[in-house]
Amino acid sequence: MELILKKEKLKEFLEQLSKNYEIIAPVKEGELINFKSVKDFTKVVMTYQKSIKSPKEFLFPQCEELYKYKFSGKDVEIKPAEVEKKPKAIVGIHPCDAVAIKILDKLFGWDYKDELYFERRNNTLLISITCNTPDWSCFCTSVEGTPYDADGTDIHFTDTGETYYIEGKSEKGKQILQDNNNLFTEAKKEDKDKVEKIKKEIMEQVPVKFDIKKVTENMDCIFDSKLWDRISVKCIHCGACAYLCPTCHCFDINDEGNYEEGKRIRCWDACMFGHFTKMAGGHNPREDEKTRYRQRIFHKFNYYIKNFDTISCVGCGRCIAECPAGMDLVKTLQLIEKGAEHE
Amino acid sequence: MEDIINIARELIKRDDIEAIIGYEKGRAPFQTVPFFARTPEDCDKLIMNSLCVNNLVSYINQFSGKVAIFVKPCDAKALVGLLQEHQIEREKLHIIGINCQGALNPKKLRNAIKGRMVKDWSINGDKIKVYYESGEEEFNIKDFLLDKCPACDTRTPPIYDELLGDEIKTADLPELLARVKELEKLPAAEKQQYWNEHFERCLRCYACVKICPLCYCERCFVENASPQWIDKSNNLKSNKAFHLIRAYHLAGRCIDCGECDRACPMDIPLRELNLKMRKSVEEHFNYVPGKDIDVPPPLSTFKKEDPQDFIR
Amino acid sequence: MEEKSAKTDWEPRIVGFVCNWCTYAGADLAGTSRLKYPPNVRLIRLPCTGAIDPLFIVKAFQSGADAVLVSGCHPNDCHYTSGNYHARRKLTVFKDLLEFTGLDPKRFWMSWISASEGQKFASFMEEIVTETKKLGPLKGYNN
Amino acid sequence: MSSLYVPHKAIIHQVIEESPDTKTFRFKLADEKLHKEFDFKPGQFCEFSVFGEGESTFCISSSPTRKEFLDCSVKKVGKVTETIHKLRKGHTIGFRGPYGNHFPVDELKGKNLIFVGGGIGLAPLRSLIQYVIDKREDYGKITILYGARSVADLCYERDLKKWYKAPDTDLILTVDPGGETPEWAGKIGFVPTILEEINPSKENAKVITCGPPIMIKFTIQALERMGFNPEDIITTLEMKMKCGIGKCGRCNIGHIYVCKHGPVFTYAQIKELPQEF
Amino acid sequence: MANIGVFVCWCGSNIAQTVDVVAVAKAASEFKDVVYSVDYKYMCSSPGQNMMIDAIKQHNLDGVVIASCSPRMHESTFRSAAVLAGFNPYMVEMANLREHCSWVHDNREEATKKAIELVRMIVAKVARNAPLNKIYVPVTKRALVIGGGIAGIQAALDIANGGVEVIMVEKEPSIGGHMSQLDETFPTLDCSQCILTPRMVEVATHKNITLYAYSEVDSVEGFVGNFKVKIKRKAKCVIEELCTGCGLCTQKCPVGKKGEVMNEFEVGMAPRPAIYIPFPQAVPNIPVIDRENCTYFKTGKCGVCAKVCVAKAIDFNQKDEIVEEEVGAIIVATGYDLYPKDSYGEYGYGKFKDVISGLEFERMVSASGPTKGKVLRPSNGKPPKNVVFIKCVGSRDEKHGISYCSKICCMYTAKHAMLLHHKCPGAKAYIFYMDIRATGKGYEEFVKRAMEEEGAVYIRGRVSRIYKRKDHLVVVGADTLTGKPVEVEADLVVLATAIIAKDGADKLAQILKISYDTHNFYNEAHPKLRPVETNTAGIFLAGCCQAPKDIPDSVSQGSAAASKALALFSKKELEREPLISRVNEEFCVGCLACQPVCPYNAIEEKEIRDRKGNLIKKVAHINEGLCMGCGACAVTCRSGCIILEGFTNNQIFEQINTFENLISKFEPTPEETVAKK
Ligand SMILES: Cc1cc2nc3c(=O)[nH]c(=O)nc-3n(C[C@H](O)[C@H](O)[C@H](O)COP(=O)(O)OP(=O)(O)OC[C@H]3O[C@@H](n4cnc5c(N)ncnc54)[C@H](O)[C@@H]3O)c2cc1C
Ligand SMILES: Cc1cc2nc3c(=O)[nH]c(=O)nc-3n(C[C@H](O)[C@H](O)[C@H](O)COP(=O)(O)OP(=O)(O)OC[C@H]3O[C@@H](n4cnc5c(N)ncnc54)[C@H](O)[C@@H]3O)c2cc1C
Ligand code: SF4
Ligand code: SF4
Ligand code: SF4
Ligand code: SF4
Numbered sequence A: 001m002e003l004i005l006k007k008e009k010l011k012e013f014l015e016q017l018s019k020n021y022e023i024i025a026p027v028k029e030g031e032l033i034n035f036k037s038v039k040d041f042t043k044v045v046m047t048y049q050k051s052i053k054s055p056k057e058f059l060f061p062q063c064e065e066l067y068k069y070k071f072s073g074k075d076v077e078i079k080p081a082e083v084e085k086k087p088k089a090i091v092g093i094h095p096c097d098a099v100a101i102k103i104l105d106k107l108f109g110w111d112y113k114d115e116l117y118f119e120r121r122n123n124t125l126l127i128s129i130t131c132n133t134p135d136w137s138c139f140c141t142s143v144e145g146t147p148y149d150a151d152g153t154d155i156h157f158t159d160t161g162e163t164y165y166i167e168g169k170s171e172k173g174k175q176i177l178q179d180n181n182n183l184f185t186e187a188k189k190e191d192k193d194k195v196e197k198i199k200k201e202i203m204e205q206v207p208v209k210f211d212i213k214k215v216t217e218n219m220d221c222i223f224d225s226k227l228w229d230r231i232s233v234k235c236i237h238c239g240a241c242a243y244l245c246p247t248c249h250c251f252d253i254n255d256e257g258n259y260e261e262g263k264r265i266r267c268w269d270a271c272m273f274g275h276f277t278k279m280a281g282g283h284n285p286r287e288d289e290k291t292r293y294r295q296r297i298f299h300k301f302n303y304y305i306k307n308f309d310t311i312s313c314v315g316c317g318r319c320i321a322e323c324p325a326g327m328d329l330v331k332t333l334q335l336i337e338k339g340a341e342h343e
Numbered sequence B: 001m002e003d004i005i006n007i008a009r010e011l012i013k014r015d016d017i018e019a020i021i022g023y024e025k026g027r028a029p030f031q032t033v034p035f036f037a038r039t040p041e042d043c044d045k046l047i048m049n050s051l052c053v054n055n056l057v058s059y060i061n062q063f064s065g066k067v068a069i070f071v072k073p074c075d076a077k078a079l080v081g082l083l084q085e086h087q088i089e090r091e092k093l094h095i096i097g098i099n100c101q102g103a104l105n106p107k108k109l110r111n112a113i114k115g116r117m118v119k120d121w122s123i124n125g126d127k128i129k130v131y132y133e134s135g136e137e138e139f140n141i142k143d144f145l146l147d148k149c150p151a152c153d154t155r156t157p158p159i160y161d162e163l164l165g166d167e168i169k170t171a172d173l174p175e176l177l178a179r180v181k182e183l184e185k186l187p188a189a190e191k192q193q194y195w196n197e198h199f200e201r202c203l204r205c206y207a208c209v210k211i212c213p214l215c216y217c218e219r220c221f222v223e224n225a226s227p228q229w230i231d232k233s234n235n236l237k238s239n240k241a242f243h244l245i246r247a248y249h250l251a252g253r254c255i256d257c258g259e260c261d262r263a264c265p266m267d268i269p270l271r272e273l274n275l276k277m278r279k280s281v282e283e284h285f286n287y288v289p290g291k292d293i294d295v296p297p298p299l300s301t302f303k304k305e306d307p308q309d310f311i312r
Numbered sequence C: 001m002e003e004k005s006a007k008t009d010w011e012p013r014i015v016g017f018v019c020n021w022c023t024y025a026g027a028d029l030a031g032t033s034r035l036k037y038p039p040n041v042r043l044i045r046l047p048c049t050g051a052i053d054p055l056f057i058v059k060a061f062q063s064g065a066d067a068v069l070v071s072g073c074h075p076n077d078c079h080y081t082s083g084n085y086h087a088r089r090k091l092t093v094f095k096d097l098l099e100f101t102g103l104d105p106k107r108f109w110m111s112w113i114s115a116s117e118g119q120k121f122a123s124f125m126e127e128i129v130t131e132t133k134k135l136g137p138l139k140g141y142n143n
Numbered sequence D: 001m002s003s004l005y006v007p008h009k010a011i012i013h014q015v016i017e018e019s020p021d022t023k024t025f026r027f028k029l030a031d032e033k034l035h036k037e038f039d040f041k042p043g044q045f046c047e048f049s050v051f052g053e054g055e056s057t058f059c060i061s062s063s064p065t066r067k068e069f070l071d072c073s074v075k076k077v078g079k080v081t082e083t084i085h086k087l088r089k090g091h092t093i094g095f096r097g098p099y100g101n102h103f104p105v106d107e108l109k110g111k112n113l114i115f116v117g118g119g120i121g122l123a124p125l126r127s128l129i130q131y132v133i134d135k136r137e138d139y140g141k142i143t144i145l146y147g148a149r150s151v152a153d154l155c156y157e158r159d160l161k162k163w164y165k166a167p168d169t170d171l172i173l174t175v176d177p178g179g180e181t182p183e184w185a186g187k188i189g190f191v192p193t194i195l196e197e198i199n200p201s202k203e204n205a206k207v208i209t210c211g212p213p214i215m216i217k218f219t220i221q222a223l224e225r226m227g228f229n230p231e232d233i234i235t236t237l238e239m240k241m242k243c244g245i246g247k248c249g250r251c252n253i254g255h256i257y258v259c260k261h262g263p264v265f266t267y268a269q270i271k272e273l274p275q276e277f
Numbered sequence E: 001m002a003n004i005g006v007f008v009c010w011c012g013s014n015i016a017q018t019v020d021v022v023a024v025a026k027a028a029s030e031f032k033d034v035v036y037s038v039d040y041k042y043m044c045s046s047p048g049q050n051m052m053i054d055a056i057k058q059h060n061l062d063g064v065v066i067a068s069c070s071p072r073m074h075e076s077t078f079r080s081a082a083v084l085a086g087f088n089p090y091m092v093e094m095a096n097l098r099e100h101c102s103w104v105h106d107n108r109e110e111a112t113k114k115a116i117e118l119v120r121m122i123v124a125k126v127a128r129n130a131p132l133n134k135i136y137v138p139v140t141k142r143a144l145v146i147g148g149g150i151a152g153i154q155a156a157l158d159i160a161n162g163g164v165e166v167i168m169v170e171k172e173p174s175i176g177g178h179m180s181q182l183d184e185t186f187p188t189l190d191c192s193q194c195i196l197t198p199r200m201v202e203v204a205t206h207k208n209i210t211l212y213a214y215s216e217v218d219s220v221e222g223f224v225g226n227f228k229v230k231i232k233r234k235a236k237c238v239i240e241e242l243c244t245g246c247g248l249c250t251q252k253c254p255v256g257k258k259g260e261v262m263n264e265f266e267v268g269m270a271p272r273p274a275i276y277i278p279f280p281q282a283v284p285n286i287p288v289i290d291r292e293n294c295t296y297f298k299t300g301k302c303g304v305c306a307k308v309c310v311a312k313a314i315d316f317n318q319k320d321e322i323v324e325e326e327v328g329a330i331i332v333a334t335g336y337d338l339y340p341k342d343s344y345g346e347y348g349y350g351k352f353k354d355v356i357s358g359l360e361f362e363r364m365v366s367a368s369g370p371t372k373g374k375v376l377r378p379s380n381g382k383p384p385k386n387v388v389f390i391k392c393v394g395s396r397d398e399k400h401g402i403s404y405c406s407k408i409c410c411m412y413t414a415k416h417a418m419l420l421h422h423k424c425p426g427a428k429a430y431i432f433y434m435d436i437r438a439t440g441k442g443y444e445e446f447v448k449r450a451m452e453e454e455g456a457v458y459i460r461g462r463v464s465r466i467y468k469r470k471d472h473l474v475v476v477g478a479d480t481l482t483g484k485p486v487e488v489e490a491d492l493v494v495l496a497t498a499i500i501a502k503d504g505a506d507k508l509a510q511i512l513k514i515s516y517d518t519h520n521f522y523n524e525a526h527p528k529l530r531p532v533e534t535n536t537a538g539i540f541l542a543g544c545c546q547a548p549k550d551i552p553d554s555v556s557q558g559s560a561a562a563s564k565a566l567a568l569f570s571k572k573e574l575e576r577e578p579l580i581s582r583v584n585e586e587f588c589v590g591c592l593a594c595q596p597v598c599p600y601n602a603i604e605e606k607e608i609r610d611r612k613g614n615l616i617k618k619v620a621h622i623n624e625g626l627c628m629g630c631g632a633c634a635v636t637c638r639s640g641c642i643i644l645e646g647f648t649n650n651q652i653f654e655q656i657n658t659f660e661n662l663i664s665k666f667e668p669t670p671e672e673t674v675a676k677k
């Protein structure tokens, strides 16, 4: 099902959608593009270079309550948290970020199904858009992704200039398009060709940087390489890369509150932080930037494959673009591609 | 350029120098990244230009031996701070000072070229020339300086073993604290709104803390867990507490290298807070950080005659 | 009209961080002298004003205080000789920061009240409460 | 809703002081029915919460064969454990679990079992020892070697007395040199040394060892010298944990998650892991 | 998680009248962790205390909150009671329901509400309290007295008589200080030497006192109860054990005969040889060789003294020697100096021979002095007729001199006028003064006597100039009472020069790590309540090193300092409150920001080394013996590595956080109130 939406009709479309969904869409905040819950749809920026954060936080919030507790005498009252009921539509998500959600699904569904996550997940509509402004840090094509293939989303947009070329992906998505068909026109052959051309052009803008097969093969024998010492020195072990990454999912669980009542929350944590694995008594199996940086890379390009059969990086390039120390994942992977001996 | 490579090559040959801390070219257009040269061959990669933005001082303690380090005036001020606070040993440093006429904001430049592929670029006087695949373009350096640079009054490092570059004359500097003064004039409610909007956005990734050369605590107060000083929740309440205390901890110590500002992925204007603290410390205690190794930081001492107008 | 009645119902909450030797004792004296002041203040006793961390102040605001008071011995009279001087420096700077980030200056008070100034303590409490009432509840700190 | 992370309430029934820094907490799930239905295997662990303070990971040190109460033995080391130590009878705690794998109780059937424990490391072993003693006929000879820094640091005094009397069971106790009292009748020396001294037969035997990392290291070296197969050496691993269910991302050693694939591993498995724990 | 008991006191009706104590106790019983809550008429009474003790046992309490009066009143009462019950006293805290609530509020409902909140906050704090144990610091029962003036002598004798060993270090060859230079002393005009000399001798002979004369303190390490002191004994070149004190050497020494070396003791009014005993009553009565002026040391030839000494006590090869002593307390009594001669050009001091200082006048009137007690004009050796005394020379003069009052000049000038009257009948004393400050016992009467009975003429006014007219000095001034200029033709002018801190007082302070004011006088710990203590525990002050004072004050301070030291020595170990700060060495980064804020110099740098001795890092270390628990360091440490026991962040945060809770519990939030309407 391929349709055409005039750009000026986008607002109307979102308004229709907002009857049943909370609309999450990219908006401009200062210089940044950020996904926000929007009411004023004129603010929505469908065509953008890179949102600073990925929209993963709408499924897996940076900080969420697990339950509340309240003491009365020696007894405690526990009130489990509830997830917002209103369905969400994440509009304008780039393919890389959409793929990332599929990656997260695996972890949160691993043996123990994380209800909080899936409650939101199943209640969320994904409307993706072809990313036609990749930048120097993007490398989705190197990790088996494309800037336009949004597998797993419900509806996909492509900006063709004056119009959006729209593909219904899932049944749910197709139904929504159907319900609003007064807004669309049927796509024609030339529209399709135009889109194909656009896609091809963008592909060229994101040249493949390394052979991911080779990289993942080499991972197994590179754990003890001296390479890690060298490349990790720069890292200042902040959480920027992990917090911006659409696939990073580590979290911490904490109690917050006062003497008598409070809540247990979970909030994002980053494997780059020193205290992440620091155990009571002071032992820390990953106590320097080397081991921590290595963990991050191995987690994404080795462990994740072993446990979930996929790498957990979508090549969005955020960790590269935003790393204050200039750590460059692509360079790291290129070194790994060359193999351990290359150092 | 030749210069620094030659100097570095000579230095690294010395037995006592473990590494040279400098910059190399990054993959992105206009990007330079910290680089640690350990062999004469490494030295060839070293560069030094107006796009070298990172404050390298934080890396010194990564090395156990003596290191040589390239420092801009900002970095050197940070060194002063660290020496003042017993964090590094002067004997373990060989400081190559660089006179600085201001550093450029690579992100701004990248925005200006609007995604075109850059082959190369060069700096000539007050112009930067960018060579694309086809064609070239010239920009005014002035328009791309980092925020901290135009008003900077320290163009020569306050501490060094050898000094490179021509002496830089500055005249008619714009006022450093102009923005602070502007914000001060806002009514309380607007100030609060301004900052709440920023604080609300904070990710608590601590890039600002970790990059700061003067945030060297082994355990930052935000990591203090028993008791938890600042809730881990990322909400206005705890973000605000974090920001207030962070800025306060740098009062009288922040040397305005602007690294926190640059590091922050969420564009939170940390520098404005830092400058407010700078203003406060200077106004009340007549102290400017990054100048004198031998005086204790202003919040570790007092004078009996310190002002106390607001105290009842 | 609505607004007003709501406001009269509301009572400001004030947290005071005071040193053990002067202001706490001054408050004791206000008590022994049977001076009256509004019941809105909760004092937290510390050995010295020098032991008051700015984070306490932030936490107090965030826990719902509408105004915060720090009070200790007059200059030169610190039980530990210099704690109040250090506190003065630190809080001068911190107060600037609070104001810069939008706190009304009338919500953060600092004073020197000695053990013999029961009267000063009582009337100061009176003043803080009155001033805070004028400002209304503190918003933007607690969420 | 978020039942994965929401603990069950449990009530402390008894607090037993084991050593100066270790206490055993005997508790029961507040919901009677739940408590009855609750099942686990020796070696599994749980998440134990003190509300307002946080959660910590402990193995269940009682045996599933004794269902009346659940036991956790807690060493005071940090924030949560310090608060746990303040708990008294009647206090309410939170309990999630059981999590992780367990000792291969079926595989062990018919084998001679050698338990080597040190300090608080006896906690997970205790569950298995009780289990094995309760199903005595299923298993071969039992040898228990248990050591601690000093006499005061030996845990589970009451159990030790019972094990001493258990059929076909050898119990050897030792304390580190200098840790003995004048009355001490047991051995004096480090666990690995004593292990080599008593030199148990490796025929049809499995060793289950648990204790401080340094003890494990030397115990395994000793066992290898004595000719035990890595497959026959079973131990548990410890990594920092938060969720206990393979999500929070910190307890992995390589791709292995201690909370899900562990905490029980054979030495053969451990040898395959990256040395990052 | 704790078992806390709350005891709400009625304080008769003091609390109960305005606060509904029953309601408070009931509310408290519902707080988290409170297992027992009760109200009682008088908690501080012995049945009240017993009630607490019983409840501790019965309810297995590990925390106690007494909700009654001010902790400043009864905290120690209840903590001591807790100790009797075998309960850790630091688990007892008080909520102040009387001074801070019932007495200051009228409205019963509001006061009750506040009382409940106060209790709640303290309950929350107690829940975070940790049992603490008193700190014991061993004490070396020996004292060091620095300075052998009257203040030091008094302190040393008091301590020695208290049965404790004393080490006395005196810089000069003899003890005695300034008092030994005085003639008669105000206000009784008794002879200074007569009362001082026996005390000096007592010092020398006391079995508990070791005297190191001609010595100085080189370094001090350690802390209260445990000081290690290095003392430099300057070479006397005379073997003390052999010397009989016959003084033959001093007579034969060829130096000084021509006045090339002047006697310091005589304030430069008489010469002395290179080997000398400063004054006849000196203690120890053993000469020293002034190596700077000794011909032997200058030229390598002479050695007359050695030749004449029958006891063979002269040893030119003696070297300065460092001795080490361990002491538990230090008393500093280093006295004062006088305002330097050349500072007062307009008074012609140093220019005109007949302008002398008060101390020179003292020596002049002293029977043992250079003039054998006769007042003579230095210029011609004749008795003066008119003598002008000028007070406040340097003192109270911020422009040229010092801002403070030297305190004793009024008195000794009056004394001098009398002495002049006695020793030089017919001579007339004119005294220029700004004020007369005669505040001691019998002082006012003394001054009156000088004016009325001894004929001293007091002129209120400042002297502007002194010049020479023929044989006389003309003193020009203004009488501020009459407003008229005055001129006195004087034969002798005596300046009451200001008392200033001892030369080198600052250096000694740095060695001792005590603080000093802008004038280099040592700072007392508290100007009113701890006048003889310094901020460094175990170091006390006596005499003029702290501020100008007269002999009675110096002596009382000497005794006071001695009693402080004796109190310190009264126990085997020093017992200290455990409410002090500790450094978490794991996280300390050694920035030492904390160091300068500590008023007691309790923080030092500590090196942490691994087993092989390699330096791992440097951290701050707080000396338990010195920390007073002010908490300044804890706040200064940015990473929270310093924990102030008893007021930990854990406790304070909880107190503050409880506040938040109170709002939801007891009062709708403002928004809710609005919503309800
Ligand atoms: C599978 C397993 C079984 C264990 N069984 C026992 C036992 O039976 N008895 C016992 O005394 N201890 C046991 N431990 C160790 C125990 O979990 C830690 O000592 C405890 O979590 C420390 O908590 P804390 O809050 O006091 O320390 P803090 O240092 O304050 O740590 C804060 C939080 O970090 C996590 N954490 C820190 N250290 C560890 C650690 N070593 N392991 C896991 N999480 C950690 C916890 O979530 C803890 O709450 C076990 C650990 C694991 C992994
Ligand atoms: C002219 C004049 C007249 C006075 N008349 C009277 C009077 O009539 N009545 C009266 O009450 N008061 C009088 N006073 C005041 C009196 O002199 C002082 O009150 C008294 O001497 C103070 O004693 P002290 O022990 O504190 O100091 P000092 O007498 O100064 O003694 C200090 C001692 O310490 C020694 N010392 C100094 N530094 C060191 C060091 N670093 N190491 C070792 N030893 C050191 C000195 O050598 C000296 O022996 C008079 C003062 C003056 C100037
Ligand atoms: S890689 Fe970069 S963003 Fe990530 S932790 Fe290191 S410095 Fe921070
Ligand atoms: S690892 Fe970096 S490039 Fe990969 S998905 Fe995460 S942020 Fe994007
Ligand atoms: S770098 Fe920015 S987003 Fe990250 S913690 Fe600092 S202020 Fe917040
Ligand atoms: S606070 Fe920011 S500007 Fe100041 S020193 Fe640190 S990084 Fe530089």
Ligand code: SF4
Residues within 6 Å of the ligand: E580, E581, E597, E598, E599, E600, E601, E602, E603, E622, E626, E627, E628, E629, E630, E631, E632, E633, E634, E644
């Ligand atoms: S608490 Fe006060 S006295 Fe103690 S070490 Fe700290 S600053 Fe010094």
Ligand code: SF4
Residues within 6 Å of the ligand: E583, E587, E588, E589, E590, E591, E592, E593, E594, E595, E619, E620, E636, E637, E638, E639, E640, E641, E642
């Ligand atoms: S301020 Fe803190 S980190 Fe710095 S030296 Fe003192 S205790 Fe250590």
